[in-house]
Amino acid sequence: MRRKLAAGNWKMNGTSADLAQIETLARAHVGAISEILIAPPATLLHRASEITKTGPVTLGAQDCHASGSGAHTGDISAAMLLDAGASYVILGHSERRGDHAEQDSDVSAKASAALGAGLRVIICMGEALQEREAGNTLDIIAGQLAGSVPDDVSGENLVIAYEPIWAIGTGKVPSLAQIGEVHDFIRARLEQRFGAQTARAVRLLYGGSVKAANAEQIFAIPNVDGALVGGASLTADDFTPIINALDAI
Ligand code: PGA
Numbered sequence: 001m002r003r004k005l006a007a008g009n010w011k012m013n014g015t016s017a018d019l020a021q022i023e024t025l026a027r028a029h030v031g032a033i034s035e036i037l038i039a040p041p042a043t044l045l046h047r048a049s050e051i052t053k054t055g056p057v058t059l060g061a062q063d064c065h066a067s068g069s070g071a072h073t074g075d076i077s078a079a080m081l082l083d084a085g086a087s088y089v090i091l092g093h094s095e096r097r098g099d100h101a102e103q104d105s106d107v108s109a110k111a112s113a114a115l116g117a118g119l120r121v122i123i124c125m126g127e128a129l130q131e132r133e134a135g136n137t138l139d140i141i142a143g144q145l146a147g148s149v150p151d152d153v154s155g156e157n158l159v160i161a162y163e164p165i166w167a168i169g170t171g172k173v174p175s176l177a178q179i180g181e182v183h184d185f186i187r188a189r190l191e192q193r194f195g196a197q198t199a200r201a202v203r204l205l206y207g208g209s210v211k212a213a214n215a216e217q218i219f220a221i222p223n224v225d226g227a228l229v230g231g232a233s234l235t236a237d238d239f240t241p242i243i244n245a246l247d248a249i
Contacts, residue, residue, distance in 0.1 A: 004034040005226035008233025024236035026055035033247040049085025060088030066109035078117035104147025122159040129166035155201020161228040167208025183223035212241035
C-alpha cells in the first residue's frame, strides 16, 4: 500500500515567525495516517527540523545542486539539505524550469545527486495551457517523465507530482477526468520502464490550486496519492483540512 502524502511547498515564503505554523501542524496531526511534508525555504530547514524531530511532519527542500560540493556560489547540495534536516527534495518545479531554464536533463542530474545523498525526490512535471489546448498533454508528460526521472530510482524514494502550469497559483483546476487521465498515464509509463512492483509503489501527487474546498474530490481519483500544495500550505489553518481530507480517503 502506498502511504498518502500531503506535501506543502512554501516556495519563497516564510521567516522565523512562520515556524509556529509547523509547530501547530505537528501538534494537530499527531497520529496522522498520511505522511505530512513541509518544504520551507532552505533558510528555515534547520530550525524547522528541531520542531519536527519527533512529530508527524517531515521536511523537504525545494531544489538542490547536481554536484556534491564546490565552486557554485549561492547553491546548496543535497548532502547539505540532508544535514539541515530535509529528507525530501522537490525537483523540476515549473517555477525552477521557468525562472532558471532548468531542462529535463538538469532535473535528472539533480535527482541522481539527491538520491545518492540519501534524499527522496519529488519530481514535478506538467503542461502549459497552450500544450493542453493543443491536445499535447500526454506527449509533454511522457517527455518530462523520460527525461527528468533518472534510472536509479526505487518505488520508495521517488514521488512524482503532476502540476499543470496553468493550475499553479491560479485557482484553476483540471477536471477530475483530466487529472485521472494523466495519473493513469504516468503509472502506466512507470510500469513500462521500471516494472510493475516499482510502479505500484511510487506516489503520484496532484498539484495546482489544491485547497480545502476541492481536496476531497481530487483525493478520490484513483492513482492520486496526495497533493503538492503551494498557497494553501502556508498556514496550519489552511493545510489542516487538506491533510484531514487525505486521511479520510
Ligand atoms: P498552488 O501551488 O497550490 O499555490 O497552486 C502548487 C505548487 O506550485 O506546487
